[in-house]
Amino acid sequence: MSFDLGEGIAVLERTPATLRVLLSGLPESWITTDEGPDTFSPFENVGHLIHGERTDWIPRARIILAQKGDRRFQPYDRFAQRRESQGRSLVDLLDEFDHLRSENVATLRSWDLADGELALEGEHPELGPVTLRQLLATWVAHDLGHLAQTARVMAKRYREDVGPWRAYLPILNG
Amino acid sequence: MSFDLGEGIAVLERTPATLRVLLSGLPESWITTDEGPDTFSPFENVGHLIHGERTDWIPRARIILAQKGDRRFQPYDRFAQRRESQGRSLVDLLDEFDHLRSENVATLRSWDLADGELALEGEHPELGPVTLRQLLATWVAHDLGHLAQTARVMAKRYREDVGPWRAYLPILNG
Numbered sequence: 001m002s003f004d005l006g007e008g009i010a011v012l013e014r015t016p017a018t019l020r021v022l023l024s025g026l027p028e029s030w031i032t033t034d035e036g037p038d039t040f041s042p043f044e045n046v047g048h049l050i051h052g053e054r055t056d057w058i059p060r061a062r063i064i065l066a067q068k069g070d071r072r073f074q075p076y077d078r079f080a081q082r083r084e085s086q087g088r089s090l091v092d093l094l095d096e097f098d099h100l101r102s103e104n105v106a107t108l109r110s111w112d113l114a115d116g117e118l119a120l121e122g123e124h125p126e127l128g129p130v131t132l133r134q135l136l137a138t139w140v141a142h143d144l145g146h147l148a149q150t151a152r153v154m155a156k157r158y159r160e161d162v163g164p165w166r167a168y169l170p171i172l173n174g
Numbered sequence: 175m176s177f178d179l180g181e182g183i184a185v186l187e188r189t190p191a192t193l194r195v196l197l198s199g200l201p202e203s204w205i206t207t208d209e210g211p212d213t214f215s216p217f218e219n220v221g222h223l224i225h226g227e228r229t230d231w232i233p234r235a236r237i238i239l240a241q242k243g244d245r246r247f248q249p250y251d252r253f254a255q256r257r258e259s260q261g262r263s264l265v266d267l268l269d270e271f272d273h274l275r276s277e278n279v280a281t282l283r284s285w286d287l288a289d290g291e292l293a294l295e296g297e298h299p300e301l302g303p304v305t306l307r308q309l310l311a312t313w314v315a316h317d318l319g320h321l322a323q324t325a326r327v328m329a330k331r332y333r334e335d336v337g338p339w340r341a342y343l344p345i346l347n348g
Contacts, residue, residue: 001334001335002203002331002332002334002335003332003335004203006201007201007203007204010199010200010201010204011200011204011328014195014196014200017195018192018195018196021188021191021192021195022188022192022321025184026184026185026188027180027181027184029176029178029181030181030184030185124338124339127337127338127339127341127342128338130337130338130339131337133335134335134336134337134338134339135339137332137335137336137337137339138332138336138337138339138343140329140332141329141332141333141335141336141339141343141345141346142343144325144326144328144329144345145325145329145343145344145345145346147196147321147322147325148321148322148323148325148326148329148345149322149345151318151319151321151322151325152318152322154185154318155314155315155318155319155322157176158176158177158311158312158314158315159315160175160176161175161176161177161307161308161311161315162308162311162312162315163304163305163308163311163312164298164301164302164304164308165298165301165304165308165309165311165312165315167301168301169312169315169316169319170319171315171318171319171322171323172315172319174348
């Protein structure tokens with residue numbers, strides 16, 4: 001096991017700025033490209049991360065820390081951003097993600113969690129019992145997964161354009 | 175086909191700052207993690223991108239544009255950074271990548287390439303004839319591939335730590 005709270009926070013607090021530097025000011029074609037039906041464009045990735053800040057990570061951590069009778073999480077809507085991001089600009093979404101993430105990381109830091117608290121459990125509606133440590137590790141891995149997905153969906157725009165180099169670029173064939 | 179020179183440059187000029195925001199100041203454990211023998215850590219990804227700036231993209235573009243008798247590229251050493259990055263700090267590598275990329279993008283812009291030039295061919299030592307357009311599209315996709323790889327190798331540190339969430343995180347199983 002590798003999870004360490006300070007190391008995890010170091011990643012969480014970098015994600016909004018990383019996405020801002022990568023995406024803001026790019027031509028629209030890069031922002032709206034996707035991998036087909038029910039896949040996320042870079043724009044949708046940012047909206048999805050915002051939805052997580054509002055409804056997933058910190059709200060679920062609060063349920064675990066409260067240790068009341070009902071520790072079952074609300075199911076997570078992977079496509080909520082289709083409603084919530086409608087008509088908004090990318091810069092607006094990047095600003096909101098930055099703002100929410102800063103607040104949530106400040107909340108996480110303020111809890112000053114000890115090992116005993118990280119071992120407390122909640123109930124995932126599909127996966128069953130999960131610990132706070134697993135939830136926080138998932139928050140970090142989920143960020144990195146959506147950063148990788150954003151880069152991959154962009155790369156795939158050039159799947160044909162690279163010609164024979166496609167054989168050397170595994171990202172285009174995933 | 176989607177390749178457009180201006181759109182491609184928009185990505186190329188963002189990569190150094192994206193990697194800097196993602197990686198600089200992170201604990202060493204995030205920088206040196208890899209996926210096993212002959213795989214790249216985040217540190218090695220930056221070294222590999224530097225080697226490309228020095229020996230691959232612009233040097234190969236020059237060979238194509240010169241259209242002399244021998245248009246065959248030098249083979250590319252995917253592991254050159256193991257020698258070249260030895261003993262250096264991540265910040266030092268990020269600075270060098272930023273500097274080289276700025277110069278190379280300035281060179282590319284200065285050529286003001288027209289469609290006829292983008293269609294010119296060189297000879298890849300293994301792939302055979304390739305066009306300048308394919309080379310430039312590959313440069314962009316290669317950047318995005320290494321950004322995705324960097325995020326993936328970091329995420330995999332938490333492969334076990336996420337517990338049952340692993341089933342929902344395809345990045346951990348790739």
